[in-house]
Amino acid sequence: MQAVVMGAGSWGTTVAKVLVDAGTPTRIWARRPALAEAINTAHENPDYLAGIILPAALHAVSDVAEALDGADVVVLGVPSQSLRANLEAWKPHLTDDMTFVSLAKGVETSTVMRMSEVIADVTGAPPERIAVLSGPNLAKEVAVGQPAATVIGCADERRAVDLQEAFSTNYFRPYTNTDVIGCELGGAVKNVIALACGMAAGVGLGQNTLATIITRGLAETIRLGVAAGADAQTLAGLAGVGDLVATCASPLSRNRTFGFALGEGKTLEEAQAATNGQVAEGVKSCSSVRALAEQYGVDVPLTDAVHQVCHDGLSVPEAIAMLLGRSRKPEIR
Ligand SMILES: NC(=O)c1ccc[n+]([C@@H]2O[C@H](COP(=O)([O-])OP(=O)(O)OC[C@H]3O[C@@H](n4cnc5c(N)ncnc54)[C@H](O)[C@@H]3O)[C@@H](O)[C@H]2O)c1
Ligand SMILES: O=P(O)(O)OC[C@H](O)CO
Incomplete structure (x- = not known):
């Protein structure tokens, strides 16, 4: 071969x-x-x-x-x-x-x-x-x-x-x-969630917040994945939760690093420089993942917040307030 x-x-x-x-x-x-x-x-x-x-x-x-x-x-x-x-x-x-x-x-x-x-x-x-x-x-x-x-x-x-x-x-x-489908959506959505984790860490938030973002990010990934035809078990595996945890936790991740820079108040251009010109896929995929979710009628609040920070000028503190201001709901729907 x-x-x-x-x-x-x-x-x-x-x-x-x-x-x-x-x-x-x-x-x-x-x-x-x-x-x-x-x-x-x-x-x-x-x-x-x-x-x-x-x-x-x-x-x-x-x-x-x-x-x-x-x-x-x-x-x-x-x-x-x-x-x-x-x-x-x-x-x-x-x-x-x-x-x-x-x-x-x-x-x-x-x-x-x-x-x-x-x-x-x-x-x-x-x-x-x-x-x-x-x-x-x-x-x-x-x-x-x-x-x-x-x-x-x-x-x-x-x-x-x-x-x-x-x-x-x-x-x-x-x-x-x-x-x-599950392998691909697990990999694409975790980049968006890693941006969110970076943003939270960049404004100085701790492990409770990060664990919340990772867990609710997984919920969002599973909702979208299953709607698109993925097996939820794939998203509970290496290409889903495995990659999500590694990327959200590691300072080596370009997506997390990019989000961290935004959380520190840096501009998109400064955040780009922080990743040494390497690709942070989530910055663009937050838009396509959000569009895909819309197509399937699936709620993806974290992805939406990341999109608004990266492309609509929302600040990270404003995004946090927006997420916490959402209507109350049961954990499992
Ligand atoms: N780096 C990692 O740890 C890692 C791990 C798993 C998956 N990935 C994924 O692999 C993919 C590639 O990432 P990477 O880390 O190698 O990125 P990178 O930024 O390190 O390198 C991208 C490569 O593509 C080339 N390139 C960029 N734009 C191009 C274009 N328009 N036409 C042709 N070549 C172009 C660059 O010259 C470079 O060689 C991404 O989708 C990323 O999410 C990366
Ligand atoms: O550096 P990132 O954020 O592109 O993540 C790299 C890999 O996808 C981790 O599995």
């Missing part, structure tokens, strides 16, 4: 390392030739994973045709909102026997499609050839070999098992799941 990871950001590079460590022949595509050159010569990605030595067997290229030539598994490591445009550009080099694995945790703002839907839409690939990888996987921890588990979601269980083998190492343990 020949794999290629398209996108040499922090997670794409880490996943490429995992694949090589798992014994899967892998190359990585970097947009910039200078970055491909650094990976090939210094065995390091200085822009996104400085100080982490990459396996010598990992070969980087900046030419798309060369990257995709003969690939059986195409791992998609570019941000959610750029996936469609990238796939369109790569289309002449995509074949009917490739399996696509999405790493992106987001919902497209222009269409409210999940990433697997975008892949199907652009490539015409059937569900059996589309998989997602999602779980509590902060890149910097995985890259240094700290133990972590993840979920490979694919409608075709046999293919999920093949991918599981291709991504399994002595520090990275993938589980399989045929519930692609």
Whole structure:
């Protein structure tokens, strides 16, 4: 099995390392030739994973045709909102026997499609050839070999098992799941909830508040997920609560860091700088997740509050007052 990871950001590079460590022949595509050159010569990605030595067997290229030539598994490591445009550009080099694995945790703002839907839409690939990888996987921890588990979601269980083998190492343990919708929505919504946790921490609030946001964020995720066709058990698993806890708790999370900066009173531009220019998917996905919830008639108050802070000029203290001023209700509906 020949794999290629398209996108040499922090997670794409880490996943490429995992694949090589798992014994899967892998190359990585970097947009910039200078970055491909650094990976090939210094065995390091200085822009996104400085100080982490990459396996010598990992070969980087900046030419798309060369990257995709003969690939059986195409791992998609570019941000959610750029996936469609990238796939369109790569289309002449995509074949009917490739399996696509999405790493992106987001919902497209222009269409409210999940990433697997975008892949199907652009490539015409059937569900059996589309998989997602999602779980509590902060890149910097995985890259240094700290133990972590993840979920490979694919409608075709046999293919999920093949991918599981291709991504399994002595520090990275993938589980399989045929519930692609649950895996994807768990990953997309937790970024929005991590922004909320960051905002709360940024204004100086403590663990009771954070636990409340995480728990009610999970309730929101399950409501939306089930309405969209997900299995609630997926959202109680690694791609749901697992990722939610890791992202909401860790200062390594770009979404949490972005929210923290807003909570401290920084502007959107200053918050962007706090994440070193890396993608905080929740900033855009709060809009698409809210739109998706509207489509299903589901109440997502935390997502709505995050959207208003990020895009409508609401301050974090105002958002907190708005959330606490809502009508009283039973915990379980
Ligand atoms: N970093 C993590 O810990 C982590 C873990 C799991 C999942 N993810 C998800 O993986 C996806 C990628 O995240 P990342 O952490 O690698 O992001 P990143 O910001 O570190 O890197 C993004 C990569 O995509 C490239 N890129 C950006 N815009 C592009 C465009 N328009 N066209 C082509 N390439 C473009 C960048 O050059 C870079 O190589 C995100 O959806 C993220 O939520 C990240
Ligand atoms: O750094 P974040 O906030 O994009 O989160 C990274 C991963 O998705 C954690 O699983």
